[in-house]
Amino acid sequence: MSAEKNPSTTANGGTNPAVDGSELIKFDNVTKRYGSNVVLDNLCFDVSSGKHVTLIGPSGSGKTTILRLLMTLVKPDEGTIKVAGEYLSHEERNGKLVPAGEKHQREVRKNIGMVFQQFNLFPNMKVLRNITEAPVHVLGLGKDEAEQRARELLEMVGLTDHIDKYPSQLSGGQQQRVAIARALAMRPQVLLLDEVTSALDPELVAGVLDVLRDIAHSTDITMLCVTHEMNFARDISDDVLMFDAGRVIESGAPEKIFTDPEHERTREFLSAVL
Amino acid sequence: MTDLTAGLWELLFKGVWVTVQLTVFSAALGAFVAFVVGVARTHRLWIVRFLSGLYMEIFRGTSALVLMFWMFFVLPMAFGWQLVPMWAAVLALGLSYGAYGSEIVRGALAAVAPAQQEAGIALSFSPWQRLTKILLPQAWPEMIPPANNLLIELLKGTALVSVLGVGDITFGAALVRNALGESAPVYTIILVMYFVLAFLLTRVMRAVERKAKAGIGQAPEKGNGLRKLSVRQATAISRSSSGGAA
Numbered sequence: 236m237s238a239e240k241n242p243s244t245t246a247n248g249g250t251n252p253a254v255d256g257s258e259l260i261k262f263d264n265v266t267k268r269y270g271s272n273v274v275l276d277n278l279c280f281d282v283s284s285g286k287h288v289t290l291i292g293p294s295g296s297g298k299t300t301i302l303r304l305l306m307t308l309v310k311p312d313e314g315t316i317k318v319a320g321e322y323l324s325h326e327e328r329n330g331k332l333v334p335a336g337e338k339h340q341r342e343v344r345k346n347i348g349m350v351f352q353q354f355n356l357f358p359n360m361k362v363l364r365n366i367t368e369a370p371v372h373v374l375g376l377g378k379d380e381a382e383q384r385a386r387e388l389l390e391m392v393g394l395t396d397h398i399d400k401y402p403s404q405l406s407g408g409q410q411q412r413v414a415i416a417r418a419l420a421m422r423p424q425v426l427l428l429d430e431v432t433s434a435l436d437p438e439l440v441a442g443v444l445d446v447l448r449d450i451a452h453s454t455d456i457t458m459l460c461v462t463h464e465m466n467f468a469r470d471i472s473d474d475v476l477m478f479d480a481g482r483v484i485e486s487g488a489p490e491k492i493f494t495d496p497e498h499e500r501t502r503e504f505l506s507a508v509l
Numbered sequence: 510m511t512d513l514t515a516g517l518w519e520l521l522f523k524g525v526w527v528t529v530q531l532t533v534f535s536a537a538l539g540a541f542v543a544f545v546v547g548v549a550r551t552h553r554l555w556i557v558r559f560l561s562g563l564y565m566e567i568f569r570g571t572s573a574l575v576l577m578f579w580m581f582f583v584l585p586m587a588f589g590w591q592l593v594p595m596w597a598a599v600l601a602l603g604l605s606y607g608a609y610g611s612e613i614v615r616g617a618l619a620a621v622a623p624a625q626q627e628a629g630i631a632l633s634f635s636p637w638q639r640l641t642k643i644l645l646p647q648a649w650p651e652m653i654p655p656a657n658n659l660l661i662e663l664l665k666g667t668a669l670v671s672v673l674g675v676g677d678i679t680f681g682a683a684l685v686r687n688a689l690g691e692s693a694p695v696y697t698i699i700l701v702m703y704f705v706l707a708f709l710l711t712r713v714m715r716a717v718e719r720k721a722k723a724g725i726g727q728a729p730e731k732g733n734g735l736r737k738l739s740v741r742q743a744t745a746i747s748r749s750s751s752g753g754a755a
Contacts, residue, residue, distance in 0.1 A: 357642075372638055
């Protein structure tokens, strides 16, 4: 969170000086309703570049909606969202803010990658092509370069042996690790993780979380993570946001939130899930 | 049947060749129409959806036979050019069976999990790329069983062209009947001919389906495919076969 930013810190090398340490994601009074149900209620928050932020809270509190807004899968009813200084669901035309066209959205969301609860690999493509397809056809990478990149990522997630298989031939945990590699192949600045272990058999969860821990600790990618794995959240998060009824009711460092929450609602929630 | 001379047999086999040609050309036009209209019906602009829906309703709701007459007799009066009977037939059959086919395409596209579309958006694919790389390849195997059904309907629907004097199987049979003065032998023969053609068509489509399923990592089904139809395939079939144009 911006409040914890330390402007004098240059230790992380400033690989991306334009956005390093600045607000990479900014929600400004965002409201989202489904019918009469208010899912997000005038939400304001921002995430600095390189931070790992975990969103926790009861189901229906709006966590997943935030990720879906960032991925432009849904549009905000009110308010604006900025990613890397660019409006996401809006664009400026003649000095006025209008709903963004398809092209503008596509450009801005190239900065963002997402891993889904249900993996959502493309069943008509083998593992390698699942990973290379977007870098080749969206980013315009050469085929060899994209494959090289895919092989490196598959090695990182420990699936080099499965490069030539269809998703249907993989276990859930393997599919999810391919999905992580696929998202990273686009070299996004932001990685959105939407309950990525919820659909997995218990014994497969650890493998996926290990991969994500590795990414969190070895890269400077910004992560926004919705999870019910509280130990994982504590491990990787710089900040934890506690949601309830479409609002952030409490936020802070994981040690603080998990051991000494201020809000009664947070205490209730944590005692139920921990 | 012993009365059939070699010349009369030749008449029937020429008819088979014309029927095959009619089926292939109409199916090609029909498939083209089906994809264009079926995809257009999922378009994000309402006007595109509306126009393609209108096309589908009009051509599904008009008789292929009447349409054929219309192409052959009314078009020349209206526009001053005359279609060869063969092409009037192909046009009428292709346009109307394409309308049925568009429902198969639309249904199969709608049956692809919405999450696939979302994954495509998340990777910044353009709408066209999502359609051609993600949606259509996954919808394609689902289209084949109902398309096979429709193809057989089309094969039998080509019998309509005999009224325009195109020399297909049915037309040949009428000539043979006149020559023999007997209906039973020749109509039994062409009954079998249509069946054999339909059966061959089904075999080809089964092979296409196996290949398509392998292309999305699904093991090919063993044995009689009808037993293992998924629910959406079964509904797609009943939807497409509930109103044969012929």
